[in-house]
Each structure stands twice: as C-alpha cells, then as structure tokens.
Amino acid sequence: MKINYCDALVIGGGLAGLRAAVAAQKKGLSTVVLSLVPVKRSHSAAAQGGMQASLGNSKMSDGDNEDLHFADTVKGSDWGCDQEVARMFVHTAPKAIRELASWGVPWTRVRAGTREAVINAKKTTITEDEDRHGLITSRDFGGTKKWRTCYTADATGHTMLFGVANEALRHDVDIRDRKEALSIIHEDGRCYGAVVRDLITGELEAYVAKGTCIATGGYGRVFKQTTNAVICEGTGQAIALETGIATLGNMEAVQFHPTPIVPSGILLTEGCRGDGGILRDVDGHRFMPDYEPEKKELASRDVVSRRMIEHIRNGKGVPSPYGYHVWLDISILGREHIEKNLRDVQEICQIFNGIDPADEGPKGWAPVLPMQHYSMGGIRTKPTGESQNLKGLFACGEAACWDMHGFNRLGGNSVSETVVAGMIIGNYFADFCLENDVTIPTATIQKFLDEQDKYLDEILSYNGSESIFKIKNRMKELMDEKVGIFRDGPHLEEAVEELKELLVKTKQITVKSKERAGNPELEEAYRVPKMLKVALCVAKGARDRTESRGAHYREDYLKRDDVNWLNRTLTSWPNSDALEPEITYEPLDIMKMEMPPAFRGYGAKGMIIENELSAKRQAQVDEITEKMQAEGKDRHEIQDALMPFELPMNYKERNERAGDK
Amino acid sequence: MSAQKGREITISVLKFNPRSKVSKPHFVDYKLEETPGMTLFIALNYIRENFDPDLSFDFVCRAGICGSCGMVVNGKPALACRTLIANYPEEKLTLMPMPAFELIKDLSVNTGKWMDKMSKRVESWIHSNEEVDISKMEERVDPDIADQTFELDRCIECGICVASCGTILMRPDFVGPVGLNRIARFEVDPHDNRTAEDFYELIGDDNGIFGCMSLMACEDHCPKHLPLQNKIAYLRRKLVSLR
Ligand SMILES: Cc1cc2nc3c(=O)[nH]c(=O)nc-3n(C[C@H](O)[C@H](O)[C@H](O)COP(=O)(O)OP(=O)(O)OC[C@H]3O[C@@H](n4cnc5c(N)ncnc54)[C@H](O)[C@@H]3O)c2cc1C
Ligand code: SF4
Ligand code: FES
Numbered sequence: 063m064k065i066n067y068c069d070a071l072v073i074g075g076g077l078a079g080l081r082a083a084v085a086a087q088k089k090g091l092s093t094v095v096l097s098l099v100p101v102k103r104s105h106s107a108a109a110q111g112g113m114q115a116s117l118g119n120s121k122m123s124d125g126d127n128e129d130l131h132f133a134d135t136v137k138g139s140d141w142g143c144d145q146e147v148a149r150m151f152v153h154t155a156p157k158a159i160r161e162l163a164s165w166g167v168p169w170t171r172v173r174a175g176t177r178e179a180v181i182n183a184k185k186t187t188i189t190e191d192e193d194r195h196g197l198i199t200s201r202d203f204g205g206t207k208k209w210r211t212c213y214t215a216d217a218t219g220h221t222m223l224f225g226v227a228n229e230a231l232r233h234d235v236d237i238r239d240r241k242e243a244l245s246i247i248h249e250d251g252r253c254y255g256a257v258v259r260d261l262i263t264g265e266l267e268a269y270v271a272k273g274t275c276i277a278t279g280g281y282g283r284v285f286k287q288t289t290n291a292v293i294c295e296g297t298g299q300a301i302a303l304e305t306g307i308a309t310l311g312n313m314e315a316v317q318f319h320p321t322p323i324v325p326s327g328i329l330l331t332e333g334c335r336g337d338g339g340i341l342r343d344v345d346g347h348r349f350m351p352d353y354e355p356e357k358k359e360l361a362s363r364d365v366v367s368r369r370m371i372e373h374i375r376n377g378k379g380v381p382s383p384y385g386y387h388v389w390l391d392i393s394i395l396g397r398e399h400i401e402k403n404l405r406d407v408q409e410i411c412q413i414f415n416g417i418d419p420a421d422e423g424p425k426g427w428a429p430v431l432p433m434q435h436y437s438m439g440g441i442r443t444k445p446t447g448e449s450q451n452l453k454g455l456f457a458c459g460e461a462a463c464w465d466m467h468g469f470n471r472l473g474g475n476s477v478s479e480t481v482v483a484g485m486i487i488g489n490y491f492a493d494f495c496l497e498n499d500v501t502i503p504t505a506t507i508q509k510f511l512d513e514q515d516k517y518l519d520e521i522l523s524y525n526g527s528e529s530i531f532k533i534k535n536r537m538k539e540l541m542d543e544k545v546g547i548f549r550d551g552p553h554l555e556e557a558v559e560e561l562k563e564l565l566v567k568t569k570q571i572t573v574k575s576k577e578r579a580g581n582p583e584l585e586e587a588y589r590v591p592k593m594l595k596v597a598l599c600v601a602k603g604a605r606d607r608t609e610s611r612g613a614h615y616r617e618d619y620l621k622r623d624d625v626n627w628l629n630r631t632l633t634s635w636p637n638s639d640a641l642e643p644e645i646t647y648e649p650l651d652i653m654k655m656e657m658p659p660a661f662r663g664y665g666a667k668g669m670i671i672e673n674e675l676s677a678k679r680q681a682q683v684d685e686i687t688e689k690m691q692a693e694g695k696d697r698h699e700i701q702d703a704l705m706p707f708e709l710p711m712n713y714k715e716r717n718e719r720a721g722d723k
Numbered sequence: 724m725s726a727q728k729g730r731e732i733t734i735s736v737l738k739f740n741p742r743s744k745v746s747k748p749h750f751v752d753y754k755l756e757e758t759p760g761m762t763l764f765i766a767l768n769y770i771r772e773n774f775d776p777d778l779s780f781d782f783v784c785r786a787g788i789c790g791s792c793g794m795v796v797n798g799k800p801a802l803a804c805r806t807l808i809a810n811y812p813e814e815k816l817t818l819m820p821m822p823a824f825e826l827i828k829d830l831s832v833n834t835g836k837w838m839d840k841m842s843k844r845v846e847s848w849i850h851s852n853e854e855v856d857i858s859k860m861e862e863r864v865d866p867d868i869a870d871q872t873f874e875l876d877r878c879i880e881c882g883i884c885v886a887s888c889g890t891i892l893m894r895p896d897f898v899g900p901v902g903l904n905r906i907a908r909f910e911v912d913p914h915d916n917r918t919a920e921d922f923y924e925l926i927g928d929d930n931g932i933f934g935c936m937s938l939m940a941c942e943d944h945c946p947k948h949l950p951l952q953n954k955i956a957y958l959r960r961k962l963v964s965l966r
Contacts, residue, residue: 099781100835102880103789117861157857164855164862166848166914168872171864196863214873220788221876228848231839239835262827263742291784325760328786383758413787413805415760531772575777580740580828583776715858 063511064267065504068094068236070495071255071271073243074298075101077219077477078459079277080226080235081484086492087233094269095230096241096258098293102227105279105291106480109219110331110406112201112211113481114474115155118719119197120172121188122209125721128152129697130207133657135466135475138205140612140622141650141659142312142468142630147445149656149707151466151482156717158481159212163198167225168214172199194720203473204332204363211474216331216406219477226481243298244588246274246305246455247502247510253455254502256301257514264579266515268507273495275447275456275487276302280437284597285546286538287433289322289329294437298461300592302441303599303643308452309632311442311463311648313596314603317470317613318547319435320366325384326414327433330407332473335359337403339392341370342427343378346389364470364613367432367547382429389427392419432547436460436476438467438613439600442632442648445707447487451634454498456491458483465630469612489710518578521587526570530586533564533571537590537597540564545601550618554605561601562641565594599633599643606645607631610669624659624673628652652679656705729757732808733815734766736778740828750817751775763803763816764792767830780830787946790881794830795819800886802946803830821886834882841902845925849909850917864913875908875954877947884941884951896930900941900951903932907954923962932959 070086072079075097086093095101118126131152136143163169174195179188181202203211214221230237240261247254247268255270278298282290302308321330335341340359343349350358353369361369370388373379379386392400392407397420400408404419411417411428419426441457442450443464449455458464459480464487466479544557568591573583609623610616628650633643652658658679661667683704690700698716708714731754739748753770764785771778783791785804792803797817808816824832841847855862884900891897906922909915926932935955942951 099783099789099791100838100880102838103783103791103835105784107789107879108784108786160857160859160861161855163864164849164851164853164857164914166872166876166909166912168864168869168876168912170873171866171869173866196865198861214876215870217788217873217877220879221873224876228842231842232846232848237839240833262833291789292782325765326762326785410786413807414762416807416809531776535772573776577740577743577777579742580779581777582771582779586776712858718859720860 063515064265065507066094066267066269067500068092068269068271070094070492071269071274072096072277073256073274074277074279074459074461075237075239076104076106076277076279076459077223077226077480078461078484079275080230081481082275082277082458082488082491083235084226084230084233085485085488086495087235089492089496091492091495092236094236094238094271096243096269097237097239098242098261100239101237102223104223105294106223106477107220108291109477110216110329111203112213112218112474113159113222113478114203114206114210114472115159115212115478116152116208116210117156117159117198117200117212118208118721119194120199120209121190122202123200126208126210127719128717129701131155131210134206134472136657137662138470138472138475139466139468140470140662141624141628142315142611144445144465145655145657145705146707147464148466149705150445150486150709151479153717154482154486154709154713155478157713158478158485159198162222162225162481165225165229167221169198170213170215172197197720205472222477222481243301244514245510246301247507248305248307248452249502249506251307251451252453254500257510262579264577264581266511268511270500270502270507271495272498272500273454273456273491275458275491276441276461277457277459278461280460281596282434282437284537284541284593284600285434286535286542287322287327287431289319289327289433289435295589295593296437296596297589297592299440300596302449302455302457303595303633303635304638305452306634306636306638308449308455309442309634310599311439311465311630311632312469312603313439313599313633314607314614314631315438315469315612316434316600317436317438318364318367318432320363320370320432321390321430322433323410323415324382324387324429324431328410328414330390330410330428330430332363334390334392334404334407337392337399338395339390340394342389342391343373344380345378346424349373349378364615368615370432371547380429387429387431390430391427393422393426436471438469438471439463442630446490447483448490448494454494456487456494458487469614486710486713493710518584518588521584522573522576524569524571524573526572528567528570530568530571530573530583530590533567534586534590534593537561537564537594541597541600545604547615549604549614549616551605554601557601558598558605558642561594561598565591565598565641568594595635595643602642602645603631603633621669621671623671624676625671628659628673652676654705655679656683656701658683729759730814731755732757734770735815735817736830737819738778738829739826741826742828757808761808763796763806763808763818766808767803779828788879790879793821793834793881793883793886795821795886800883800944802881802883805946821882823885823888823891824882834880837882837885838880838901841898842905844898845902845905847905847909849912849914851914852916862914868911868913872908872912875904875911875949878904878949879947881946883944883946887940887944889938889940890934890936894930894934897934898926898931900955902926903935903955903958904949904951907958910958919961919965923965927962927966932962
C-alpha cells in the first residue's frame with residue numbers, strides 16, 4: 063500500500079477547495095487536491111444566479127457597502143450565524159470578486175444608458191451612469207437591500223469554477239481526481255491526512271500531510287428530492303464525524319427551494335415567480351392567494367415551500383409516477399417575455415420534460431415541488447476554519463459550519479462563501495502547515511490503512527438479504543417525509559428510530575460482485591452507512607431543537623426561542639459502535655453581537671420568544687454608536703469598537719468603491 | 724398515482740472492464756417501462772438498482788451543466804442526462820462509451836485526464852504580469868467584450884466535440900475543438916496579455932490549428948452550441964498571416 067506525503071492536503075475540488083489550495087500553493091507548500099470527479103465537474107458548476115459582493119457599481123446597487131451586506135446576512139441567518147465570521151466574510155467578498163475578475167471570470171458589466179427591467183412585475187426603466195460603464199454589475203436576489211448579486215449571465219458557478227480551477231493549474235497545484243477519502247488519519251487529537259481509495263483501480267492509499275482541509279460540499283443527497291448533484295452525499299462530514307473527535311454544527315439546518323422541476327429536481331429559478339409566474343394545483347386553481355393574500359407566490363422561499371406542501375397534504379396535489387406535485391405556470395407572461403428573459407427555464411422544461419412553458423393552458427405548465435437545496439450545517443470550525451476539537455483539520459465551503467449562514471443562507475451568499483472562505487481559511491490553513499510538522503509514525507498510518515482494507519473485505523463478505531440500494535432509497539424517502547420542510551416531535555422521533563434500524567441493516571446486505579475495482583455496488587455499501595450517520599445528525603438535531611428558526615420549522619414549536627435556543631447544535635460520534643450521535647450545544651453570546659437578535663423583517667410578527675439581553679445589548683450598541691458619531695468617527699471605526707475582527711494577508715484593507723466620496 | 728402504462732423500451736449497453744483479465748466487450752440488453760420525463764440518467768440508475776449493480780457510468784449534475792455524462796447514443800455522442808427517451812421512437816437505445824478517451828469501464832471514460840492535459844497544453848489561464856490590488860477598483864471591461872468572452876467560456880469540457888472529431892482518429896495528439904475554443908476564449912479576454920505569436924507557439928502546427936479538416940461534427944454535436952468552426956477559421960486566418 064502506498065503512502066503519499068505532501069505539505070497541505072485538500073479533500074474536495076469545488077470552488078472552496080480549489081481556492082484554498084491556491085492559497086496554500088502560493089505560500090510555497092506542496093499542495094494536493096483530491097476529488098471524486100474531475101474538479102471542473104464539481105457541484106459548484108451548477109450555481110446559476112450569482113455571487114454576492116457589495117461593489118455598489120450599478121444604479122440599483124449604488125450606496126451598497128459591507129454594513130448592509132452584514133445586516134442582510136445576519137437577518138437572513140435568523141440570528142443563528144457567527145457575527146464575527148459574517149463580518150470577515152462581507153469585508154472580503156468585494157476582494158474575492160475582483161480577484162476572480164483578474165483570473166478571467168467574465169463578469170457581466172455595467173452598460174451606460176437606459177434599459178428596461180421588471181421590478182415587482184412592473185416594467186421599469188433604469189439608467190446607468192457613464193462613469194460606471196465597464197464595471198462589474200449586479201442583479202436582485204431575495205433578502206438583500208441592494209442589488210448585490212454579481213453574475214455571468216446564468217452560468218455563474220461554471221465560470222467561477224473554471225476561473226479558479228485554471229488558476230490552480232497555473233500554480234501547479236497537484237490535482238488528483240477520482241480519488242475518494244474514506245477516513246481521516248489522526249493521533250492524539252491531531253489530524254495527519256486521509257485514507258483514500260482510487261476510484262479507477264480500487265487501490266487504497268494514504269495521503270499524509272501537515273494539515274488537511276475538507277471542502278467536500280453539502281449533504282443534499284441524504285434527501286430524495288434535491289437540487290444537488292449526485293455526488294453531494296456528505297461523506298466529507300461523515301469522515302470528520304467518524305474520528306469521534308471533530309464535531310458537526312447545526313446539521314438540522316437544511317434549506318428547501320420551492321420550484322425545482324419534477325422528477326429531475328433541476329432548479330427553475332426564483333425569477334419565474336419574480337416575473338409574475340403563478341402556482342396551480344390539481345384543479346388548475348391558483349392557491350397561493352388563499353394562504354398568503356398579501357405576498358402570494360412572492361412570499362419568502364421557506365414560506366412558499368411550506369404552503370405548497372400544505373396544499374398537497376390537503377389533497378390538492380397532482381399525482382404522478384414520481385409522487386405528488388403542483389404546477390408552475392409562466393405562460394401567462396407571454397411567449398415573447400419567456401423567450402427573452404427565461405430562456406434557460408424554457409430549455410430545461412423542453413429538454414427534461416418535453417414541455418414548452420410558453421404554451422398556453424395546462425400544456426405549458428411545469429411540474430414543480432419544493433426540494434432540498436442547501437446544507438447550512440457542516441464540520442464545525444473556529445473563525446480560522448480549524449476544527450474546534452481536532453487540531454490540523456480545517457474545513458471550508460458548504461462542507462463547513464464556519465458559520466455565516468446560521469439557520470438560513472441567502473441566495474448568492476454561498477458561492478461567495480466558497481471563494482471568500484477559500485481565501486481566508488486557505489491562508490490560516492497554509493500558515494498551520496508552515497508552522498507544524500508531520501510527527502506520526504508510519505506504523506500508525508499503516509493501522510488506518512489496514513482498518514479500511516479490512517472494512518472493504520468485511521463488506522464483500524456480508525451475506526444477508528438486504529439491498530444497499532433499497533436501504534439508501536428508504537433513507538431518502540424517510541428524510542423527505544419526516545425530516546423535511548415541516549417537522550414535529552413524533553415524526554422526527556420515528557425518523558431517528560428508523561434511521562438507526564437502517565444503519566444496522568447496512569451490515570445485512572450482499573454485494574454481488576466481489577471485485578475491488580469498478581464495483582458501484584461496493585461503493586454504495588461503504589457510502590450509505592456514512593450517509594445514514596449524517597442523516598441521523600440531521601434528524602436527531604431537529605428532534606431536539608424545540609423551536610422554529612430559519613429553515614428549521616417545527617409545527618409543534620412555531621416560535622423562534624431566543625431564551626432557550628440561541629445556540630448551535632454540535633453533534634459528535636465518539637463511540638463507533640453507537641447507533642446515534644451525541645449532542646451538545648454551543649451558546650451564542652448576545653453581549654458580543656454587533657446586531658443583537660430582533661425581528662427578521664418578514665413572516666408573521668410576534669413569533670419570537672425574546673431574550674432580555676437583546677434589548678440590553680441594543681442599548682449598548684446605540685450608545686457607543688451615537689457617542690462615536692458625535693466624535694466624528696467613521697463607520698469602520700465604529701464597527702471596530704462594536705465587534706472587532708481579524709483577517710489574514712491584507713484582506714482587512716478598506717474596499718474602494720466607485721461611489722466613494 | 725397515474726395508472727397509465729408506459730411503453731416498453733430496451734437499453735442496450737456495451738459492457739467491458741479493461742482491468743479484468745476475463746472481461747470481453749459485449750452488449751447487454753435491459754428492458755424497462757418508460758415513465759414520463761425519463762432521461763438516460765433515470766433509466767441507467769434504475770437499471771443499476773434493479774438489474775445490474777455492476778454497471779458503471781458517470782453522472783454528476785444530471786442537468787446538462789457539468790459535462791460528465793457524454794456517451795454515444797444510437798451512434799451519436801450526447802450528454803446522457805439530457806437525453807430524453809421519449810425522443811427515440813425506435814424503442815431501443817444503444818449506448819457505447821465515447822471513443823478518443825481512455826476507457827475506465829462500461830460507459831465510463833476518463834475525459835478528466837484528457838482535459839487536464841489539454842488545459843496545460845494551451846495554458847488555459849490568464850497570462851498577465853500585473854500585480855492586481857484587490858482592494859482597489861476592478862479593471863473596466865467593455866460589456867460586449869465581457870459577453871463575448873462569456874459565450875466562449877461556456878464550454879463544459881464534456882468531450883463530445885472530441886468524440887465527434889475526424890482529425891483525432893488520425894492524430895491522437897490533436898488539441899481538439901475544445902482546445903482551440905480555449906485559445907479563442909483567451910484571445911478575446913482583455914485580461915490576457917498573450918499575443919498572436921504566443922498562441923502560434925502553442926497551436927501553430929498540425930496537432931493544433933492546422934490539423935482541423937472542417938468536418939463540422941464538433942459544432943453539430945456541441946451541447947452548448949459553441950461556434951467552434953467559426954472560431955477555428957478565425958484563428959487559422961489570424962495565425963496563418965503570421966508566417
Ligand atoms: C442548483 C443549484 C444552484 C445554486 N445556485 C447558487 C447561486 O446562484 N448562488 C450561490 O451563492 N449559491 C448557489 N448554490 C449553492 C452553491 O452552488 C454551493 O453551495 C457551492 O458551490 C458549494 O461549493 P463547495 O466548493 O463547498 O463544494 P462542491 O462544489 O460541492 O465541491 C465538493 C468537492 O468535493 C469532492 N468530494 C466530495 N466528497 C469527497 C470525498 N469523500 N473524497 C474526495 N473528494 C470528495 C467533490 O468531488 C467536489 O470536488 C446553488 C446550488 C444548487 C444546487
Ligand atoms: S466545445 Fe462543446 S462539445 Fe466540446 S467540450 Fe466544450 S461544450 Fe463539450
Ligand atoms: S451529468 Fe452533468 S452534464 Fe450530464
């Protein structure tokens with residue numbers, strides 16, 4: 063068996079992993095990136111809408127800055143985020159986007175002059191100033207005060223990923239694809255790399271490094287209905303969990319999106335409803351006004367998703383071989399509008415469902431259903447990106463709970479997080495690798511390799527009647543049915559119990575082919591138990607969290623409870639034979655917040671159990687702000703007094719803007 | 724649930740494991756009932772879960788975005804996740820791995836390895852000597868030039884153009900339509916300082932721009948509808964004028 067040595071090991075080659083790898087390589091470290099697939103095929107490629115950064119270049123984003131981006135992010139998180147991290151993030155985002163521009167990402171640019179736009183379903187004329195011509199432009203997204211989302215037409219993730227991947231090639235980062243990390247090598251609370259399986263030859267190898275950074279993306283595929291790529295199985299979180307030392311944060315925080323198309327789960331952008339598209343039920347009836355008379359289809363993502371499921375539960379769903387759904391009707395916008403403004407949606411409907419959404423009447427209606435979309439939870443880290451418990455293990459991107467999203471992330475903040483975290487955490491990670499050595503004996507490495515080797519043999523020797531595919535499918539159904547958009551105690555309890563049974567059953571299977579290489583069933587057999595552990599963290603975390611916050615919605619506890627639940631769920635798996643994770647909580651300190659908890663600004667009022675410290679801290683914040691304003695201090699100085707934060711490199715420098723006075 | 728019964732279709736797949744001493748290339752037929760909206764992604768997963776757990780194929784995004792799933796469907800290379808079975812009235816689909824790439828197993832080929840080599844060969848990154856201060860305003864780019872760069876940047880490295888290419892059969896080192904498109908992309912990007920001479924150094928030979936026989940299949944099959952022939956012709960004119 064092979065041992066590969068390097069300075070810095072990055073597991074995962076999406077936007078986050080590649081950007082972190084560039085940071086390490088630039089500091090002179092030999093850096094290896096591992097990925098299940100060629101890195102340019104990572105899930106990051108699928109992001110369409112864009113990346114948030116407060117450049118403030120275009121008319122509708124004029125006056126934007128870090129403070130507004132920070133406030134939107136904290137509110138969006140339903141006060142579940144780490145505000146220090148959110149500050150680090152918003153301050154670095156403009157730098158990230160400018161760096162990407164210099165790496166060749168062809169951001170859509172401001173064009174001077176007038177153009178038509180549809181705002182609130184009304185035609186509006188926008189005039190861009192001459193002096194902003196050629197700067198990076200931005201579009202509107204949910205939950206942001208300014209138009210802050212920068213984009214490359216409808217393929218933002220693709221262009222970003224290619225830009226960063228090419229930069230990694232330029233710096234000679236050692237990228238190795240079709241390599242899957244199976245377990246983390248560690249000793250005395252310190253991480254030294256991973257045991258890795260070559261997905262072509264089936265060979266096991268050890269990758270030993272001074273530091274290891276997990277950037278393996280989200281865990282959407284533990285759900286059946288999801289917009290995520292098929293490789294988003296959460297095995298990165300699972301191998302961290304299986305150390306028994308590293309913890310996962312807020313795994314129950316899972317975001318759902320209202321309008322992926324059925325059955326493929328490919329996303330039909332929020333723009334459909336933004337432009338005036340409507341939802342219809344089995345009778346062709348437009349039902350949203352019955353539930354949300356004011357905002358109708360344009361209520362927030364989580365609200366619309368919940369109403370759709372509620373209506374289906376009321377017997378008004380459309381039956382199909384893939385379960386019940388409702389219809390999205392955009393034909394009412396007219397063929398011209400669709401062919402000009404919703405070209406992509408039209409193409410998806412045509413290719414995947416054989417429907418032309420511009421056709422009037424039921425013929426053009428697209429089947430949609432809310433589905434899992436984003437994993438807010440992940441490997442819990444400090445603001446530097448290092449695990450709180452396992453030294454030398456870092457995490458960034460969707461795989462991590464760093465934690466700037468709390469219980470709900472805003473659209474456009476995720477691809478932004480990937481590169482920003484890659485810059486910040488990548489640098490802290492590189493510093494760690496520069497300052498620390500590999501001190502683990504070869505015998506210990508061999509022990510970890512042997513363990514995985516024995517495990518694969520064990521799987522091939524199982525002789526039971528269960529099917530690993532059936533177990534996996536049952537898990538996915540269960541997560542949709544009982545740990546989905548609506549949650550309550552009894553169902554979550556049932557889910558936890560059945561997931562435990564499924565975990566036991568993963569040892570009662572038979573893998574037909576006994577080949578070590580090119581054996582997809584064997585791969586399922588070792589991945590599914592990992593996925594079940596991740597699913598158990600989600601289900602148990604949700605069961606125990608008796609409140610509603612952000613995307614976590616409990617029908618038996620409708621209020622956000624800042625008295626008892628202003629904390630982060632931490633799950634760990636200290637006993638490898640156990641059937642469920644252990645849960646502890648990490649409190650959020652209101653008295654250190656720059657923005658103490660308050661009303662989110664949407665949804666019903668009065669749904670918060672308030673913490674008395676919120677008012678106390680708010681008074682403090684107001685007092686400091688007033689005093690410093692009177693002294694003529696600027697917003698940066700005031701911010702620093704309220705909640706100081708640090709950044710590596712020169713990232714703390716102020717961001718220049720076209721609108722600067 | 725809908726009671727309507729779909730038609731019975733046959734998916735015929737070339738199976739072969741080049742790493743096994745006993746495996747020989749052979750076709751296996753799987754029969755299944757078509758469901759509405761069924762793509763090859765859905766069908767192949769159904770086959771793996773119900774008939775043949777040993778069948779290898781590659782999907783990632785299953786949405787026509789990532790370029791993982793190129794294979795030869797009834798004689799033509801296509802993205803399998805975008806292939807709707809309803810579009811095949813003949814009720815039988817024959818699937819083979821894409822030629823020109825190293826075979827991993829069954830329908831799975833190593834496009835990643837090929838594309839990596841191509842990317843390094845054409846130095847598929849921005850060449851610039853400027854140190855950019857990212858705290859300062861970004862360089863301005865004309866919106867039309869940004870759009871043009873974007874249009875060429877949309878290539879997903881799926882390899883379908885390569886699998887469609889006649890030149891590749893004769894010249895295994897041909898950089899392929901995808902590589903030439905890359906050059907065209909950096910040629911329009913104002914951030915890249917490379918000159919026509921620099922590009923000539925990279926592709927000014929028969930394994931590069933002068934190898935193309937203009938058979939057009941690359942452009943016909945490209946799922947992103949990139950203007951490959953147009954761009955190749957443009958580059959050839961530009962580079963020919965240098966010597
Ligand atoms: C349809 C869709 C649209 C979206 N649109 C937007 C948008 O407009 N704006 C926005 O901000 N966000 C968007 N998002 C979210 C955003 O795309 C993702 O959160 C982000 O790209 C995640 O990047 P990442 O680098 O963390 O992980 P990924 O890109 O998922 O990369 C994970 C990497 O890890 C590797 N890997 C996984 N497991 C292992 C293992 N065990 N061993 C080795 N390697 C492994 C994979 O091969 C891959 O290279 C969208 C998401 C979806 C689903
Ligand atoms: S040019 Fe078209 S066919 Fe060729 S790799 Fe790119 S997207 Fe695929
Ligand atoms: S799976 Fe991504 S293009 Fe087909």
